[in-house]
Every structure is written in structure tokens, then in C-alpha cells.
Amino acid sequence: xxxxxxxxxxxxxxxxxxxxxxxxxxxxxxxxxxxxxxxxxxxxxxxxxxxxxxxxxxxxxxxxxxxxxxxxxxxxxxxxxxxxxxxxxxxxxxxxxxxxxxxxxxxxxxxxxxxxxxxxxxxxxxxxxxxxxxxxxxxxxxxxxxxxxxxxxx
Numbered sequence: 001x002x003x004x005x006x007x008x009x010x011x012x013x014x015x016x017x018x019x020x021x022x023x024x025x026x027x028x029x030x031x032x033x034x035x036x037x038x039x040x041x042x043x044x045x046x047x048x049x050x051x052x053x054x055x056x057x058x059x060x061x062x063x064x065x066x067x068x069x070x071x072x073x074x075x076x077x078x079x080x081x082x083x084x085x086x087x088x089x090x091x092x093x094x095x096x097x098x099x100x101x102x103x104x105x106x107x108x109x110x111x112x113x114x115x116x117x118x119x120x121x122x123x124x125x126x127x128x129x130x131x132x133x134x135x136x137x138x139x140x141x142x143x144x145x146x147x148x149x150x151x152x153x154x
Contacts, residue, residue: 024048029089033062043085051089051147055102056081057139066137071108074140075115082143083119095147096125102132102142112141 024047031043045052058067058077061084067077086092101116103109109129117124125145135142 031085032088044089046089046149049149050097051086051091051095051149053082053085053145053147055100055136055142055144056085057136057142059137059139064137066139071111071140072115075108075112078139078141078143079115079119082145086145086147090150091147093119094122095150096120096145097148098146099125099127100144101127101129102135103129104132104135104140106131108140 027046028042029044029046031037031039041054043054056078058074059065059081060067060077061081067073083093086095101112103112112129132142
């Protein structure tokens with residue numbers, strides 16, 4: 001009898017925990033930017049209290065054109081594009097817990113890091129950085145992030 005009551009109690013706790021998981025059904029967000037909305041991916045997906053932001057490159061908003069000016073200009077536009085997606089969904093760089101950086105040339109890693117650190121003045125998220133041959137649109141850098149969605153207490 002004790003085992004049966006224990007089993008029932010555990011089952012109820014697990015059922016309640018699963019039922020109360022925040023946003024357990026993924027919500028897919030398309031970009032409001034018409035140039036990007038035509039592409040076959042979501043700009044972000046909300047699931048289980050997280051915002052998964054698709055890889056962003058340094059394109060000028062409203063176009064698919066990578067900004068001119070080399071790595072520095074492209075990296076800055078990439079970070080600003082990430083910021084725009086985060087803000088559209090109620091997040092900031094402070095909410096980012098994981099970042100993945102793709103660089104067409106790993107020689108650009110120090111220059112990217114110099115700019116990147118200015119976007120995270122309080123803490124740095126967990127991060128991976130890797131060299132990638134052939135980024136979209138001939139980009140030099142791409143960044144994808146995962147952020148914790150803000151709670152109503154914010």
C-alpha cells in the first residue's frame with residue numbers, strides 16, 4: 001500500500017510539473033522584414049521559457065545585402081540584427097545564455113571578440129566559436145543565440 005501511494009504521489013508531481021512547463025508548445029516567429037520573411041526559416045522560436053534566435057548575419061535591414069566596410073562593419077550589423085530580434089520578443093543581450101559564432105576566417109576572432117564584449121557588459125553567455133566555410137550571402141560572421149524569456153516580474 002505504501003508503494004502504491006508513493007507511486008501515485010510521484011505520478012501526480014510529475015504530471016503537474018509537465019503540465020506547468022512554460023510555453024511547452026513551441027511558438028514560431030517569422031521575420032516582419034519582408035526580405036527575410038521569404039526565406040524558409042523562423043527568425044526565432046519560443047519554447048519552454050527560452051527564445052531560440054536563428055543565425056543572423058550583417059545584412060542591412062529590409063534587404064538581403066551584407067553591409068559594406070569589412071569585418072568590423074559586418075560584425076556590428078550582425079550584433080544589431082541579433083539585438084533587433086531579441087527586442088521584438090521582449091529580450092535583451094542580458095537574457096542571452098548561449099551564443100554560437102560562425103566565422104568565415106578564424107583570423108577575425110580577436111576583432112569580433114573586441115566588438116562582442118561591448119554587447120555583454122555584465123556577463124558573458126556560454127559560447128562556441130567556429131570557422132565555417134561558405135556562410136550565407138558571403139558573410140564573414142553569423143551569430144545565433146538562445147535567451148531566457150523574461151518573466152512578468154521583470
